[in-house]
Amino acid sequence: MAAEQGFGIFKGVEYCTNKPIILKTNNGRIVKKLDGTGNNSDNLPWIAPGLVDLQINGYSGIDFNTLPLSFESVHKATEILWKEGVTQYIPTVITNSPERIETILEIISKAIESDESRHTIAGIHLEGPFLSPEDGPRGAHDAAYIRPPEWEMFVKWQKAARGHIRILTLSPEWQNSPNFIKKCVESGVKVSIGHTAANSEQISLAVKAGASLSTHLGNGAHAKLPRHPNYIWDQLADDRLWAGMIGDGFHLPASVLKVIRKVKESHTILVSDSVNLAGLSPGVYHTHVGGKVVLTPEGKLHLAESPDLLAGSVKSLRKGIENLINMGVCSFQEAWEMSSLHPSTFLGLQTKDGLKVGSPADFVLFNRNKNEIQVIQTIKNGEIVFNGLKVEKN
Ligand SMILES: [Zn+2]
Structure with missing residues (x-):
């Protein structure tokens, strides 16, 4: 596991080139970007800023x-x-x-x-x-x-x-x-x-x-x-x-x-x-701004009385x-x-240059299932702050 002060190595297919890369991180920064091997069909995740x-x-x-x-x-x-x-x-x-x-x-x-x-x-x-x-x-x-x-x-x-x-x-x-x-x-x-x-x-x-x-x-x-x-x-x-x-x-x-x-x-x-x-389940909720509101299964949030609003x-x-x-x-x-x-x-x-060497090690490893993006890991300043591979307790 990469820590902020330590080294980390992350492999994935770069989102913009479709090519496998290896990112090496240290002290919260990307310190090396190398050509990798393999592709998505080898179970490599995507990697993007x-x-x-x-x-x-x-x-x-x-x-x-x-x-x-x-x-x-x-x-x-x-x-x-x-x-x-x-x-x-x-x-x-x-x-x-x-x-x-x-x-x-x-x-x-x-x-x-x-x-x-x-x-x-x-x-x-x-x-x-x-x-x-x-x-x-x-x-x-x-x-x-x-x-x-x-x-x-x-x-x-x-x-x-x-x-x-x-x-x-x-x-x-x-x-x-x-x-x-x-x-x-x-x-x-x-x-x-x-x-x-x-x-x-x-x-x-x-x-x-x-x-x-x-x-x-x-x-x-x-x-x-x-x-x-x-x-x-x-x-x-x-x-x-x-x-x-x-x-x-x-x-x-x-x-x-x-x-x-x-x-x-x-x-x-x-x-x-x-x-x-x-991020909550569909249903009827009360909010301090909108009063009674409805969250639909499609993810539309509207006023209970006026579905158009x-x-x-x-x-x-x-x-x-x-x-x-x-x-x-x-x-x-x-x-x-x-x-x-x-x-x-x-x-x-500082993150404006994305995955370039010298940039903060802020990036995401993910799968794309058709057009659905499934986050595998989120890396912040070289530290894994979300690891989806872990079994969540709740
Ligand atoms: Zn606004």
């Missing part, structure tokens, strides 16, 4: 946005995400009262700095409360707490987060947005446009001020829009904006996923945007990759890179 999720509200019953939130529950979520092949993620803190946002940021930042995290939590995504107050774009964010951007408030939260807020989603429809965005970007925070009803000029000014991402493009929007111009075209057309998209198969149809991917190319990022019910995504990035392939959106390699290399590159993470 660890998955990186930039938007995740919770998983497996753990909700990052509901208090009380314990440090242990954040760690539990991290452990469960390792099973999904995730080696880095950015918990998303959504619109709430300023005090609750502050408390949640404090708890998550402690989890980030703990040894148990193994550097898996790569920062915090604050989605709100500077969003559109309009029904539709606002989505499920609580209207009572939506407000215009306020720099002093953000500084206070960043302090509570011990500097770990890395992405801020806002709507640039607020008048003071360009100035606020500029300050955020100068402080090292990526600003993303989302939950917005902004017009073309406001989007253009936001990008000029430094906004660089669209949060789950195509969702958090009005049910009906003027054919053009509108904020979806504006964001699609701006080459300076990367695009995050939800690949659960319910939030966006294949046609939209395909168009975003074609237009944004290597600047396309797959996110799970999963909520706490992700989604109450969040319950699929991990791994499932999102499977969906993209099954829906014919792109190749396996591309879907995997949208969920690993692209988000790493966007955030400037």
Whole structure:
């Protein structure tokens, strides 16, 4: 078994070349990459960079946005995400009262700095409360707490987060947005446009001020829009904006996923945007945001009273990759890179070069059964943090 300070040897078929490779790791890094022998039919697993999720509200019953939130529950979520092949993620803190946002940021930042995290939590995504107050774009964010951007408030939260807020989603429809965005970007925070009803000029000014991402493009929007111009075209057309998209198969149809991917190319990022019910069994649940909700066997989460209204995504990035392939959106390699290399590159993470020598030893060994991805082992900084070959006790 490889440990962080020790040597490790891992064999598999490289996801992008289809060739067998041997990765040698030491001190948490890939130190050698050699040609291997054999192929998938020799029972060699696939090997690919660890998955990186930039938007995740919770998983497996753990909700990052509901208090009380314990440090242990954040760690539990991290452990469960390792099973999904995730080696880095950015918990998303959504619109709430300023005090609750502050408390949640404090708890998550402690989890980030703990040894148990193994550097898996790569920062915090604050989605709100500077969003559109309009029904539709606002989505499920609580209207009572939506407000215009306020720099002093953000500084206070960043302090509570011990500097770990890395992405801020806002709507640039607020008048003071360009100035606020500029300050955020100068402080090292990526600003993303989302939950917005902004017009073309406001989007253009936001990008000029430094906004660089669209949060789950195509969702958090009005049910009906003027054919053009509108904020979806504006964001699609701006080459300076990367695009995050939800690949659960319910939030966006294949046609939209395909168009975003074609237009944004290597600047396309797959996110799970999963909520706490992700990873749980189908059934009826009660949530603090949506009230009574139904999780179907197909993995659609909707309001009990209105089956057309989604109450969040319950699929991990791994499932999102499977969906993209099954829906014919792109190749396996591309879907995997949208969920690993692209988000790493966007955030400037050390993992942006994937399986190259010198990179952090963050990778996943897995089987592909048709289009189903079965994670065998997840390696984080050279350490096996999930070993699916072991018999699970529960
Ligand atoms: Zn959202």
